[in-house]
Amino acid sequence: MTSKNEIARILHEIADLLELQDVAFKPRAYRAAARQVRTTSKGTDELDSLEVLTAMDGIGESIGKKILEIIETGSLDYLESLRKKVPGTMVELVKLNGVGPKTAIKLRRELGITSIDQLENAARDGKLRDLDGLGKKTEQNIIDAIDFFRAHQGRSITGHVMDVVTKLKENFSSIEGVDDVVIAGSYRRGRATVGDLDYVILSSNPAIVNESVINLNIVSKVRAAGKKKTSIIIEQGLQVDIRYFTLESYGAALLYFTGSKNHNVKLRKVAIDKGLKLNEFGLHDGETQERIAGRTEKEVYGALGMEWITPEIREDRGEVEAAMEGRLPELVTRENIKGMFHVHTSWSEGNDTIQEMAVACRDAGYEYVAICDHAGSLGIAGGLMDDEIRDQINKIHDVDTKLDGITLLTGIEANIDSEGHLDVQQEILDDLDVVVASIHTGFNQSREKITERILTAMANDAVTIIGHPTGRLLTKRDSYDIDLDKVFERAAGLGTWMELNAYPTRLDLSGSNCMKAKRAGCTIAIGSDAHDIAHLRYMTLGIKTARRGWLEPGNVANTKGVDELSL
DNA sequence: GCCGTTTTCGGCCCGACTGTTTTCAGTCG
Ligand SMILES: Nc1nc2c(ncn2[C@H]2C[C@H](O)[C@@H](COP(=O)(O)OP(=O)(O)OP(=O)(O)O)O2)c(=O)[nH]1
Ligand SMILES: [Mg+2]
Ligand SMILES: [Mg+2]
Ligand SMILES: [Zn+2]
Numbered sequence: 001m002t003s004k005n006e007i008a009r010i011l012h013e014i015a016d017l018l019e020l021q022d023v024a025f026k027p028r029a030y031r032a033a034a035r036q037v038r039t040t041s042k043g044t045d046e047l048d049s050l051e052v053l054t055a056m057d058g059i060g061e062s063i064g065k066k067i068l069e070i071i072e073t074g075s076l077d078y079l080e081s082l083r084k085k086v087p088g089t090m091v092e093l094v095k096l097n098g099v100g101p102k103t104a105i106k107l108r109r110e111l112g113i114t115s116i117d118q119l120e121n122a123a124r125d126g127k128l129r130d131l132d133g134l135g136k137k138t139e140q141n142i143i144d145a146i147d148f149f150r151a152h153q154g155r156s157i158t159g160h161v162m163d164v165v166t167k168l169k170e171n172f173s174s175i176e177g178v179d180d181v182v183i184a185g186s187y188r189r190g191r192a193t194v195g196d197l198d199y200v201i202l203s204s205n206p207a208i209v210n211e212s213v214i215n216l217n218i219v220s221k222v223r224a225a226g227k228k229k230t231s232i233i234i235e236q237g238l239q240v241d242i243r244y245f246t247l248e249s250y251g252a253a254l255l256y257f258t259g260s261k262n263h264n265v266k267l268r269k270v271a272i273d274k275g276l277k278l279n280e281f282g283l284h285d286g287e288t289q290e291r292i293a294g295r296t297e298k299e300v301y302g303a304l305g306m307e308w309i310t311p312e313i314r315e316d317r318g319e320v321e322a323a324m325e326g327r328l329p330e331l332v333t334r335e336n337i338k339g340m341f342h343v344h345t346s347w348s349e350g351n352d353t354i355q356e357m358a359v360a361c362r363d364a365g366y367e368y369v370a371i372c373d374h375a376g377s378l379g380i381a382g383g384l385m386d387d388e389i390r391d392q393i394n395k396i397h398d399v400d401t402k403l404d405g406i407t408l409l410t411g412i413e414a415n416i417d418s419e420g421h422l423d424v425q426q427e428i429l430d431d432l433d434v435v436v437a438s439i440h441t442g443f444n445q446s447r448e449k450i451t452e453r454i455l456t457a458m459a460n461d462a463v464t465i466i467g468h469p470t471g472r473l474l475t476k477r478d479s480y481d482i483d484l485d486k487v488f489e490r491a492a493g494l495g496t497w498m499e500l501n502a503y504p505t506r507l508d509l510s511g512s513n514c515m516k517a518k519r520a521g522c523t524i525a526i527g528s529d530a531h532d533i534a535h536l537r538y539m540t541l542g543i544k545t546a547r548r549g550w551l552e553p554g555n556v557a558n559t560k561g562v563d564e565l566s567l
Numbered sequence: 568g569c570c571g572t573t574t575t576c577g578g579c580c581c582g583a584c585t586g587t588t589t590t591c592a593g594t595c596g
Contacts, residue, residue: 024579025568025569025578025579026568026569027568028568028569028579029568029569029579030568032568032569033568033569057569057570058568058569058570059568059569060568060569060570061568061569062568062569063568063569097594097595098585098593098594098595099594100593100594100595101593101594102592102593102594103593103594132587133586133587133588133592133593134586134587135586135587135588137585137586137587138585138586138587141585141586185596196596198596224583224584224585224595225584226583226584226585227583227584228582228583228584229582229583229584229596231584231595231596241595241596243583243596256581256582256596257596259596261580261596264580264581265579265580265581266580267580268580268581269579269580271580272580277580277581278580278581279580279581279582280581280582280596281582
């Protein structure tokens, strides 16, 4: 059976191909439908009737029937016919900065160009400058865009840019005439990866400030620089977008630049329905254009009839409706987090001793920490063999007795083998407080097989947490193929916790998967997976991800006190 | 292609910057 992700991928591809034929509005409709399919809490097997499908927002008769065809036959005639009309490589073209659907279509029509390689040859041969609407500058811009695309494509891991974000803020703040600097965009929303960094700068003299900004020595390229916004490239090809605003617009500006785009569009529709107009300068009367709100985000939301919405959930996934009806959830916060699961020490491949890790957790304000080093029977490098785990249990008890102010829990990160069994003696597992069971091998097994491995692992009473349940490594490796709906349902029944692994390259479960897990009735344990005390700070990413999944304190195991854990 | 407590047809968010153009299209945020 075709998975929801695969159906969504097909709908996306249709949108891309339609866009490259200059079809209006349909691409948006297909993308909206794809989003619905990807995020629905219904299982694929429930999507087998037109009634169910068309009941979903953004899915009508036409797309509904196409989804049915995909589910029933595994393919889609409409997609095949589109693929015949538009070469697949053409979607590369619009990934280039400055090249959109109109240009791509023109390039194909006038010069037969359908790939980046062909475009590069034509540009270097000076063939683009004579096209209607293009010129020498555009030709050079396209050459630059191709170079840039090849050198640095892709998004950045949020945990890896945290220091850059702080440094930039300091840089901008120290410029004469800058009154405030706020990081907005996907970073403020707490996404696991960011496409760029977006800053709102408060200033009554943007012209002078902008001059200083583009002359900072961190700037490697100025993409665009105008009176109200500027876009620069800094180290490693990271793009930084800046918008300048004044106080009366500051809230509306933050709202706009924090996004998401879908959230913005939804708010603007709400405004229209009320006879108003929302832009980044404020909320305005539709007729007189008089400003109604704009100084703070709260003021704008309020004037639209809503409570203030926390940035992490501004994704148009029901938060606008919830805010209008006054039923926004109270999301988990750092203050709610009492304990730390899943840290590594020098006993396996961590950098710090049990004692050092425990002290760092205590000083960070946690009441307990579960030491969960790698088990090694499956050949995991640096992992502990059974006798070493026994020794470590004694050591952990030892440190726990001697150290005040924090409780140490014994634990292990055991490996789920290709049959779903764990690579640690059952007797030991039964003794441990916290058993994290993770898949570290056999990623290429079938969806059925991998799902079955996890279900088998969960059937083991000793297992507390399923570690990084999808196995994704951000920007490196996709998740293995797994039926999460099934896993969540079983986990909810058994009381097994799902990990939200807070390590920057994982953040697994993702926010949207946390949301599904919550709806299924699961408890989520935020695991730091720290291999060094310096990694403990990444818990903030884990908490933001949990908030993105609409998790409330009651959904998160770490909010329990050590006596309430019932391990 | 989807949608509708003002609509079943006619909208679909709104604005800044660039490069090309003699008044604005295209792209991007
Ligand atoms: N109203 C409106 N706002 C937009 C649009 N595109 C972007 N924005 C706003 C919302 C975005 O969060 C914000 C920054 O744009 P970005 O392209 O940097 O997106 P964002 O940071 O959300 O994601 P990213 O990780 O950078 O890909 O600008 C748009 O088409 N319409
Ligand atoms: Mg951004
Ligand atoms: Mg941006
Ligand atoms: Zn692991």
